[in-house]
Amino acid sequence: MFSDNRLRIRSELGGSIEVVCGSMFSGKTEELLRRLKRAQIAKLQVEIFKPKTDTRYDETAVVSHDLNSVQSTPVDHSSAILLYGSNAQVVGIDEAQFFDDELPDVCVKLANRGIRVIIAGLDMDFEGRPFGPIPALMAIADDVTKVHAVCMKCGNSALFSYRLVENKNQVMLGEKESYEPRCRVCFNLD
Ligand SMILES: Nc1ncnc2c1ncn2[C@@H]1O[C@H](COP(=O)(O)OP(=O)(O)O)[C@@H](O)[C@H]1O
Ligand SMILES: Cc1cn([C@H]2C[C@H](O)[C@@H](COP(=O)(O)O)O2)c(=O)[nH]c1=O
Numbered sequence: 536m537f538s539d540n541r542l543r544i545r546s547e548l549g550g551s552i553e554v555v556c557g558s559m560f561s562g563k564t565e566e567l568l569r570r571l572k573r574a575q576i577a578k579l580q581v582e583i584f585k586p587k588t589d590t591r592y593d594e595t596a597v598v599s600h601d602l603n604s605v606q607s608t609p610v611d612h613s614s615a616i617l618l619y620g621s622n623a624q625v626v627g628i629d630e631a632q633f634f635d636d637e638l639p640d641v642c643v644k645l646a647n648r649g650i651r652v653i654i655a656g657l658d659m660d661f662e663g664r665p666f667g668p669i670p671a672l673m674a675i676a677d678d679v680t681k682v683h684a685v686c687m688k689c690g691n692s693a694l695f696s697y698r699l700v701e702n703k704n705q706v707m708l709g710e711k712e713s714y715e716p717r718c719r720v721c722f723n724l725d
């Protein structure tokens with residue numbers, strides 16, 4: 536399991552960028568919430584953001600598939616995080632794949648101010664293509680954690696999000712009715 540001790544010490548010195556990525560249902564939001572909860576227990580000032588467009592479970596809260604949740608600030612552009620996150624010691628960002636291409640620069644600015652930035656998002660879309668700013672964030676991160684779901688076809692480790700409905704738009708909000716996690720073999724079956 537990821538240990539945040541090393542990064543916590545580093546963040547006191549100069550901030551850091553952590554990325555939690557993987558397929559849908561792989562536990563990205565749970566892992567983000569776990570790290571943020573530990574920061575809150577440590578009495579650090581925590582601010583959480585998500586894209587305004589992500590209204591799937593709730594307009595404002597970040598909610599995991601197991602319905603654990605925490606209040607957040609929905610923003611329509613990554614630059615707003617610089618403004619609203621200015622007093623934070625730890626900034627959490629969920630569903631980061633939906634943000635604009637300025638998000639990596641915003642995260643670097645926050646980290647350079649001494650802030651620990653924890654980002655969760657899909658690394659690949661339903662076609663297995665890199666999704667939004669996540670690949671660029673992975674490149675500049677201090678630490679990248681790739682989590683895996685369970686393949687709904689065979690039970691192996693899943694890294695892809697298979698879309699069950701006919702829709703070719705890259706962005707299509709949904710959950711179990713529209714997507715299932717699959718391993719590489721099962722993702723390429725049909
Ligand atoms: N196929 C699956 N593989 C793993 N976890 C699953 C699966 N289907 C449902 N879950 C549930 O989803 C939870 C993870 O939810 P969440 O953290 O919101 O994932 P993510 O943010 O990566 O989509 C798991 O703890 C588990 O209870
Ligand atoms: C693969 C894929 C997913 N989405 C959407 C579907 C969900 O609303 C979110 C992912 O949420 P999770 O917390 O990771 O389960 O993204 C999409 O718009 N396009 C895609 O290709």
Ligand SMILES: [Zn+2]
Pocket residue numbers: 686687688689690691717718719720721722
């Ligand atoms: Zn499989």
